[in-house]
Amino acid sequence: MAGHTLGHENFKTVAILGAGLIGCSWAALFAASGRRVHLFDSHVDAGEKFTEFWKAVQPTLIKLGLEKAGDEPDWAAFNAAADAVREADFVQECIPERLDLKMALYAEIEPALRPGTIVGTSSSGLKLSDLQKGWKNPSSLIIAHPFNPPHIIPLVELYGNDATAVDAIQVSRRLYESCGKQTITLKREVMGHVANRLQAALWREAINLVAEDVVSVGDVDTAISAGPGMRWAVMGPHMLLNLGGGPGGIRAYCEQFRDSYHLWWDDLGQPKLTDETIGKLISGIAEESGHRGYGQLRDERDEKLVALISATRNVDAARAANDPS
Ligand SMILES: NC(=O)c1ccc[n+]([C@@H]2O[C@H](COP(=O)([O-])OP(=O)(O)OC[C@H]3O[C@@H](n4cnc5c(N)ncnc54)[C@H](O)[C@@H]3O)[C@@H](O)[C@H]2O)c1
Numbered sequence: 642m643a644g645h646t647l648g649h650e651n652f653k654t655v656a657i658l659g660a661g662l663i664g665c666s667w668a669a670l671f672a673a674s675g676r677r678v679h680l681f682d683s684h685v686d687a688g689e690k691f692t693e694f695w696k697a698v699q700p701t702l703i704k705l706g707l708e709k710a711g712d713e714p715d716w717a718a719f720n721a722a723a724d725a726v727r728e729a730d731f732v733q734e735c736i737p738e739r740l741d742l743k744m745a746l747y748a749e750i751e752p753a754l755r756p757g758t759i760v761g762t763s764s765s766g767l768k769l770s771d772l773q774k775g776w777k778n779p780s781s782l783i784i785a786h787p788f789n790p791p792h793i794i795p796l797v798e799l800y801g802n803d804a805t806a807v808d809a810i811q812v813s814r815r816l817y818e819s820c821g822k823q824t825i826t827l828k829r830e831v832m833g834h835v836a837n838r839l840q841a842a843l844w845r846e847a848i849n850l851v852a853e854d855v856v857s858v859g860d861v862d863t864a865i866s867a868g869p870g871m872r873w874a875v876m877g878p879h880m881l882l883n884l885g886g887g888p889g890g891i892r893a894y895c896e897q898f899r900d901s902y903h904l905w906w907d908d909l910g911q912p913k914l915t916d917e918t919i920g921k922l923i924s925g926i927a928e929e930s931g932h933r934g935y936g937q938l939r940d941e942r943d944e945k946l947v948a949l950i951s952a953t954r955n956v957d958a959a960r961a962a963n964d965p966s
Contacts (some may be wrong), residue, residue: 649730649757652816654679654868656729658722662689663763663780663791664735665694670792671733672714673699673707674820680718681725681735688718689888697793703782705793705821721744723753731816732760733785740767744775751776759801760810761785780806783813784827787835793946798834800827849910850923852918858925874949 655671660682668678668691680687695714702710726732732750736742741772743762744897754760760782762772773779784800792796797817801810815823827834833841847861872881879891886894912918923957930938 649755650812650815652730652819653677654729654731655816656681656686656726656727656732657687657746658682658732658734658750659673659736660685660690661735663787663789663866664733665691666698666789666791667733667763667787668716669695669698669702669714670707670820671701672716673710673792675709676715678714678716679725679729680716681722685954691716698943700742701943701947702792705950707821721929722750726750726755726760727755728875729755729758731813732758734760734762734764738765738767740771743767744770747772747775747782749779753783759806761781761813763787763791766837768832769802769803769805769831770830773802775966779804781809781811784834785817786815786836788836789821790943793825793943795821795950796836797822797824798827798836799824800830800834802830820844836931838891845912846909848914848918848922849912851921852912853910857928858922859929862929875953 655668656675656679657668657671658681659670660680662681664680664687666678667935672678672695674809678691680691682690691714699710729862734743735748736746743764747760754770758781762782762784763786763841764772765786766783767781770785772784773782776782784798786798787794788794799813799817810826814826819822825835831838843865847865850856850861851858871883876884883891886892886897889896932942957958
């Protein structure tokens with residue numbers, strides 16, 4: 642790894658570049674955790690977007706227990722990216738998933754960054770090694786990929802390589818954890834990072850089952866949300882299948898089901914998002930949604946997510962209090 646950065650550990654000011662779906666959500670989270678937020682967007686009024694978003698999500702941020710969620714957020718909007726990052730202790734880049742746009746933005750902000758300021762890109766799947774080509778010195782840039790909506794979902798995927806400042810990941814982890822996030826760190830670069838690859842693997846078969854007329858879109862969704870999805874919210878697939886093996890654990894599970902999984906894996910589909918398949922997804926979603934529009938579905942998702950997070954936190958706290966070790 643290159644260079645050394647101490648970062649700006651108090652992280653008083655976080656710059657958000659791109660005030661869309663992900664940028665506004667990050668901005669709300671950082672503001673609710675007591676940071677001043679500097680906003681820049683090249684196409685929309687970032688201040689107006691953020692204010693509207695904050696109004697909508699403030700009750701959720703309060704329920705999540707973020708320290709300053711009840712206060713007025715401390716923010717400023719800028720007309721130039723360089724001005725937004727100049728005083729920043731950390732930058733979260735949230736512009737569209739296009740290498741050319743991101744590289745052009747990095748070239749614009751690099752001369753304005755203070756030494757030690759880390760730039761986390763929210764990129765869903767672009768490679769760090771490609772994004773680094775937009776920098777003279779790429780040591781400040783890390784992958785810091787959230788899951789939508791970042792103000793609620795705890796996961797942030799982190800990745801830095803040999804060109805990254807030596808403690809950039811560790812320093813960034815502290816910032817994210819101070820806002821209630823849970824981080825994972827990739828050991829090497831893969832397209833789509835980790836969580837999106839897992840999501841893509843599952844969605845591929847979910848689409849295949851619809852395309853092959855095995856079940857409806859709604860029934861695929863129920864199969865996950867009322868089944869394994871419930872378990873995945875509390876433990877990951879490896880640990881759950883370890884329990885599925887009984888006291889013999891993952892070894893017993895593998896011995897019992899190895900042949901079945903090999904047969905199932907060989908039988909999984911390789912669908913493409915053809916117009917016909919997309920048509921089936923659209924009509925399936927219309928049927929599943931019924932009278933519920935986008936806003937209602939989003940609110941239902943967020944309410945249930947917050948309830949789930951609160952409930953699991955309570956269980957963790959009670960178990961820790963009763964743990965004699
Ligand atoms: N949408 C998701 O579910 C999701 C989840 C995780 C990560 N991400 C990643 O987050 C990033 C942003 O995605 P999004 O869904 O918020 O997109 P979005 O289209 O909602 O928002 C992007 C914003 O960036 C602005 N913009 C465009 N070019 C710009 C530039 N050069 N400088 C400043 N602002 C610019 C746009 O006006 C827009 O407001 C992408 O890299 C995406 O892969 C998205």
